[in-house]
Amino acid sequence: MGEVVFQLQHGKNTDYVKKGAWSPQEDKKLIDYIAKYRIWNRSQMPKFAGLSRTGKSCRLRWTNYLRPDLKRGPFSFEETQTVIRMYQSLGNRWSAIAKEVLSRTDNEIKNFYHTHLKKHLGGTKVEVKPKSRKKVKQIEMSTQKSL
DNA sequence: AAAACCTGCAACCGCTCATTT
């Protein structure tokens, strides 16, 4: 429903890039492909997997939804506490927080924060994210040590 | 009953950084 298909012209060949929600069939193709080949080339993978999606979209779907080690459902008390603690020390470094909250993705934590925690932590001002990832690494290292 | 509004979440976009050539 509401699916959008974009048509890209490349000379005589026509590639269709589908957007929007993933169907169960597409999920299965992606799971089957990754189960078979594991490592993918982002630009080539969708074509070989038989998917009309961008590699970026495939990666996102896999990491945020299809990965077998992902935990679904509501956050536990412990997970919530970890997210709050890490957010207060790291700020909006969702991927770094996700490493601490096992089996949860950065996207899931980000959504969880925006929908559940933001209103409760509204007054808690946290530093703006640093631009450089080197700085982020340094912050992460120091956080690891202090924990 | 249905229209309007709200909430939660999956997915996309644009940007930065890392790696390769």
Place this chain on the structure above:
DNA sequence: TAAATGAGCGGTTGCAGGTTT
């Protein structure tokens, strides 16, 4: 060393389903 390309991240959007009026 610089340019091109690939990968990852955070912000934001769009929509389905639920709730309120």
